[in-house]
Amino acid sequence: MNSFITTDELLLIAPEISMVILATLVIILDLVIKNKSILNFVASFGLLVPIALSFNLLDGTSQFAFAGALRVDYFGVFFKIITLFATLITILISEKYSKKFDDYQGEYYALILISASGMMLLASSVEFITIYIALELSALPLAALITFIRIRSSAESGIKFMVLSALSSAILLYGMVLVYGFTGTTYIEDLSQIINRSLINSELTFGGGALLLGVILITCGFAFKISSAPFHMWAPDVYEGAPTPITAFLSVASKAAGFAVILRIVYSSFSNEQIGMDWSVLIATLSAISMTLGNLIAIQQTNIKRLFAYSTIAQAGYIMVGLAALSSLDGGQDNAGPAGILFYLFGYLLTNFAAFTVITLVSINTNSDSISSYSGLLKRSRLLTLIMTISMISLIGLPPSVGFMAKIYIFGSAMDTGLQWLAIFGVLNSVVSAFYYLKIVKIMLIDENENSEKIQLTTNMSLAGLSCVFGIVILGIFPGSIIEVAHRAVESII
């Protein structure tokens, strides 16, 4: 492997490079320009460059860069695009919100962009050290962003995020060290060969348990990222204290990046049937716990951001169904499970951001995140009510929304791989979740509110909300194109 950096390699990470350049540009502009509202414009329009560069990489080839540390393939680029869309919408819906911290707007946008570049890098990383660095690159700016409102609860959230993500990083690193110690490699691809060889030579599976422990620890480290039970505890506190657009960013982009790495590791390390079955049972159990726990506690919430934190834990549970369907290999040859994960994440991106567009606006207007502040929203803004209602329909998984298609797809993959019980569990959980999602709709449509002042939408906000809603409905009726892309992405890492 070549140890010099070539121009070709730089082109492969052009999207990440352009993100960092954009972040720098925003900071410089912040220094020289008085009118801060231009920053939002620059950041959002500037994002079109990395988006274009990423689409340019979507040519179906897989190329290694930086001594094999990065693998730029369809799969990685798919996740880059998800991250970029999430970043774009986060910036769009921050327009009004960022006025809360007027003096620091430049830093705010720059940090979002840098964190996003870390997540994009993560999606292409196939080597442990690179994975770790990319992970920290995405997590550290997030910690700063969470504390951005400079009030007690925000600071508390930031500290919690910091400490717990340090804990998960430690777990992750320990796992990586174990793996390196027993295999002498930090490349995911080599890892899979070593595991397969050890099985053929009928040595003890996973080098006598220590290697296995390493893999478990790495997986647990990333389970923190996707806020799966039992590593979900940080999510509600952090989501509640963070600035609302950052909550949305955390719930989508961060989770997508986590799934990207987990999929890569699981695909290469557990491609063996016997091991696959064990992991399938484990992941299925965690998935069932996540969705049940998330839904049951979400019912009791009175704060919309906390409710969404638990909702996101439950959604992580649904997505993990696809992971379990991947690991149980009998009959799952058509990759419906992992392709379902990608499709679900794309749909979740649209759905959650549609909801958070509304949450951001309402929280600016009412200065409150309590669910009761949504009462009478119908009279205050019909558009917001529409966006929120469609988003709730998609989160429950009712047709004709992308959430419905994604659930059909992912539960269908579970049925095909012999995980019928998990699919039934998932559907039952969806019914439970309808309770709190529909409660929000009921509050918006039926409950009265003495405050009937109209809520004004900015162009950016309505653009973000409406394009999400449009995507939800269109993909709910014609999901074919994205499903096809998801399949191609999954095939590129096999």
Next chain:
Amino acid sequence: MITEQLIWMIFILPLISFLICSLIIRQLFNNRSIFAGYVAILLIGLSFLISVLAFYEVIINHKQITTAPIEWLTIGQFTLSIGLLLDPLTIVMLTVVTGVSLMVQVYSLGYMKSSGQDSNNSEDPVELGQPVLARYFSYMSLFTASMLGLILASNIIQLFIFWELVGLCSYLLIGFWFHKPSAANAAKKAFLVTRLGDFGFLLGIMYLFSHQHLFPSDSNPLDIITINTYVPLLVNTGLISLTAITLISLGIFFGAMGKSGQFPLHTWLPDAMEGPTPVSALIHAATMVAAGVFLVARFFPIFEISEFTMTTVSLIGAITAIFAATMGLVSNDIKRVLAYSTVSQLGYMMLALGSGAYGAAIFHLFTHAFFKALLFLGSGSVNHSTGTFDMRFMGGLRKVMPITYVTFLIGGLSLAGIPPFSGFWSKDEILLNVFNHSANLNSDGQIWLSLISSITFALALVAVFMTAFYMFRALFMTFEGKFNGGSDQDPNAHAHGPVHLAESPKVMTIPMIILASVSILIGFFINPPFKIFGIDKHWLVETLQHGIVSLHTDFNITLAVISSIIAISGIALAALMYLKIPLINTQTTLISPNFVSKIFKPINTLFSRKYYFDELYEDLIVSSIFYKKIAKFLSWFDQNVVDFLINSIGWSTRNIGAPIKQMHNGQIQMYATITSLGILVITFFIVFGT
């Protein structure tokens, strides 16, 4: 010449019209909603032109065009695709739907607009201060698009989706004057009764789909061509039992019965006349109600397998034909007479299908669509000037409305089956086929089936007499004699402003004239009894049956004469009872209708109370059995058993969450502990679990 894109346009153009009318015109330019009409007419006109092009391409060259299926959904092994299927059957339907739709929409411009000039009437196009034209034309466009989608569907699920969509449009349009309780109720009734049929259809589809593993693996078991090709083979090889295929075809037929108002699901169609008259002309005469006939024709290869189903279809058809005709004899509402006549004619078509005369049924569907739409438009025109639909308050309109009179007369002659009007040719074809069918069965030694077939033939002949009678009764009551006051006299009329006896505007009469000219001779030229002007003998029927049924029936002059005599005697009786002949210079007719109805009082009451079917359904089945017994029990079950379960589940759901919530106490130490414990448990599980 005709490309896939063009065929898609046939369906997409009305859909675009719907989107423009509902999303742009209705939202932004509702005060100039007449533009909705122009948009709809323009786009449906284009759609009609493409259909005519396709007609030449497909029918002349015996071509069957299918478009490459577009994959819609793939879940595991199951793929749902959408595509178009263009065969002679589709093409005939396409011309009917786009042609009649175009005429009706043009007519609506005049009918709907002028009925709005007086804002005191209840058919008031101004609702809540808003003009209704945009709403009207958006529904009509949606209906046309759905109907075209139904006809063009290449796959049974796609067909079912559009089947439901036309049902929805029918609901919306029957209830168009939704502020009138009678219209709202009629809409509900139509929706519920047809849904009952749709349920059977859906069961049929599901039962069929449960045999999907028997189909070749590279074929799509939902595709209509695949179904029609493989199901007969599978039945022949014994893989699908005859009972199964009988149940499947009966299920599909049940759906057709609902849509086509066949006995005993006919009750909704007369009530559906609450909708605006052009709607009745398009949906409840020419197109949607014919969808049931289309459906049976579409799956004809399946129906044909089961003798039981075929007999059922022909029997139901014959019963409906005569049953509806009897109710038409006594109705005083001109639209209801036409509605009963529609049900009766649809019965004829079903009878033809059940007797294996596939081509004749579609031929009759084709001619019927034009002359029945014409008759409805005529009744609308009459209503336009008199303000009522009750024929007892009409009369003497012949001189005032000459164009309406002449076109109505042409429609009436065609419906009655008088040569050379188009209805004669198609009805004769049906009668002949039924007669031959009975004879064939007899020579095959199937005495019982032959007997049933003969009975249906007899019923059909009686219905010919009744049809001619009620049609000319309506004609004489409306146009002859002296004027009886219109809406000024009719206490039940939804007053239409002051009565202004005059011919309708050109925008209404021209579509009627066009439809009338089509009704005169098209039946002869499209399916001539001998080769003429380069048109082959029995051209339409042969084309339709090409490759499906090899049934040859030559024109039979004896039968034609007999059926014409029967029809003429029906007209003569109507004339004796309702025409005041000036020569005798008497104030009464030769036979007094009152006298006749007194003699046959019980029968008269039975007919005019519609055989008490509404009472049977509503009082006995719905109210006594369903509501008071079943629903009452279910309500008890719901309150005491289901609610108890739900409440306890809800209670525990809410309270299980509480202790877990306690763990989320905000203490970071707690969180770290649980994380670490989680890892321990997982490791333990993986290492020692297996």
